[in-house]
Amino acid sequence: MARRPRNPAPAAPAPVTVTVCRGCCCGTSAKHPGVDHGGQLARLREGVGEAGTVRAVDCLDACGHSNVVVVSPSAEGRRAGGRPVWLGWVLADDMIDDVVGWVKAGGPGVVPAPGVLDLQEFTVSRRVRDGLPG
Template identity: 50%
Template structure:
């Protein structure tokens, strides 16, 4: 079995996916939507414990084969999910609208 060309790592722990921190976000629906995006694009989803970038909750890391992982923060609305879906489906560089959500991995400025 070959591994998928794209893997989404979705942080769900102390801050990301936490209704106390972000009560205006339907975190279960968001995770379901990310799984739908993955299914539609042949990607895979991994739910992770804390990724140590709590100030940027909710965090999604996109791993594309042959590329360094791309970290996105403040993934809380449908617009960013739409942008993620389009980018994963179409490939290419990160679009400007999605670039606004890009964050450095922990330990990097």
């Protein structure tokens, strides 16, 4: 008797993902004295909550823009044409608040970046972009 394949439960739509560089110069007080790197990461995670995912990675290889944060669109944002947005020099609390607000509002492709974040945006080289883990 042939078995019918089970239909897997539909996967939850991919949320906005915030990737924070924390393993190299971005996450050290040596390069940015006075910045509470652990506090920033905790504020992002708490603020974003269920609206997205926050992950810390070792190095994004864009050290000239330290502290680097990448905001990647949700599935909805990608369908609307959104692409990952690389933000540099994310050092102040108001920038963290703007990232949190943006994620909660829908992120890239759904709503434009708020506040001063458009001034923090930079373009990463294809070499760096293609070398990043999925």
